[in-house]
Amino acid sequence: MNGAPGIPFPQDGPVVCVGETMAALAPTPHGPLDTAEDLRMSVAGAESNVAMYLADLGRDVSWLSALGDDAFGRRVRAAVAAAGVDVTGVRTDPQRPTGLLVKDPGRDRTRVHYYRSGSAASALGPEVLDDDRIRSATLVHLTGVTPALSPSCRDLVERALAAPPSPERPYAISFDVNHRPALWPDGTAATVLRDLADRADIVFVGLDEAQDLWGADLEPADVRRLLKGPRILVVKDGGRAAHALTETDGKMCTVPALPTDVVEPVGAGDAFAAGFLAGLLRGEDLRRALRLGHVTASSALRVTGDHGPLPNAATIAELLDLDDEDWPTGRRAAR
Structure with missing residues (x-):
């Protein structure tokens, strides 16, 4: 059995997510960009994705960032706010534009084209951490996208992770490695992202990401040996x-993914992180927190945008309560 005891960390309370969100354009209907006649606009940002799913799961959550004084920025702000996220800490930059991405779905994978150089969010810096919302948070969520955007953004993340939890930094920090190769100069990402991840309290990384960054033959236990600092990996x-994998006993809690008809994989990792964090915040053990991560990720996989509708609360509760033999198919919940 891969279960693990409950972990009294982080404490229940407000969450703050910090990072860039862009306007996103994708072909509709779903298909290659070069033959598309219509594009659908949505929003895309790893940290705001986490924030929106946390709000869906009943968490008190704020998003801190910057947007241009333009139509894209107004669209992004409205969409994130409509999901129940506090956006009052998002500043408007009159000089810099809102970032933009365009999705190009292919047969095997979706290519993403970024237009974010010089964006409003790329001018974020360590001063963001002086916001009162962060001072009163129990958890702050960051990703490896932010330090790749600019020197000031990297300074922001470096300062956030400069010290362990203390009276001066009473909140926990979760960090999703979220490696975006196109944003990093060749040969720089591996060292920087490993150093940042090793200083966070909770870390998320894809096995494929870890293998690309730190060694093709890595297994989960090897990643734990590389990243000794996080309380939870x-x-x-x-x-x-x-x-x-926790810092206390070295044991690994493993939960299979739910079978899902995948429409678009982009955003599923953010959804998973939100579900897992929501589980921890409400006192679930690792097994149930991982299950909630999978349930939330499935919602993202079923839509072309980054943010899909969750099952109702009763269905989520039934899925979390399934016996181990029923979980891989969700059979009892489906009956």
Whole structure:
């Protein structure tokens, strides 16, 4: 049995997510960009994705960022706010534009084209951490996207992770490695992301990411040996399973993924992180937190955008309560 005892960390309370969100354009109907006649606009940002799913799961959550004084920025702000996220800490930059991404779905994978150089969010810096929302938070969520955007953004993340939890930094920090190769100069990501991840309290990384960054033969236990600092390390193995490894006993809690008809994989990792964090915040053990991560990720996989509707609360509760033999198919919940 891969279960693990409950972990009294982080404490229940407000969450703050910090990072860039862009306007996103994708072909509709779903298909290659070069033959598309219509594009659908949505929003895309790893940290705001986490924030929106946390709000869906009943958490008190704020998003801190910057947007341009333009139509894209107004669209992004409205969409994130409509999901129940506090956006009052998002500043408007009159000089810099809102970032933009365009999705190009292919037969095997979706290519993403970024237009974010010089964006409003790329000018974020350590001063963001002086916001009163962060001072009163129990958890702050960051990703490896932010330090790749600019020197000031990297300074922001470096300062956030400069010290362990203390009276001066009473909140926990979760960090999703979220490696985006196109944003990093060749040869720089591996060292920087390993150093940042090793200083966070909770870390998420895809097994494929870890293998690309730190060694092709790595297994989850090897990643734990590389990243000794986090209290909880979650290694996601695509559509197969997710593994949680703690600092206390070295044991690994593994929960298989739910079978899902995948429409678009982009955003599923953010959804998983939100579900797992929501589980921890409400006092679930690792097994149930991983299950909630999978349930939330499935919602993202079923839509072309990054944010899909969750099952109702009763269905989620039934899924979390399934016996281990029923969980891989969700059979009892489906009956």
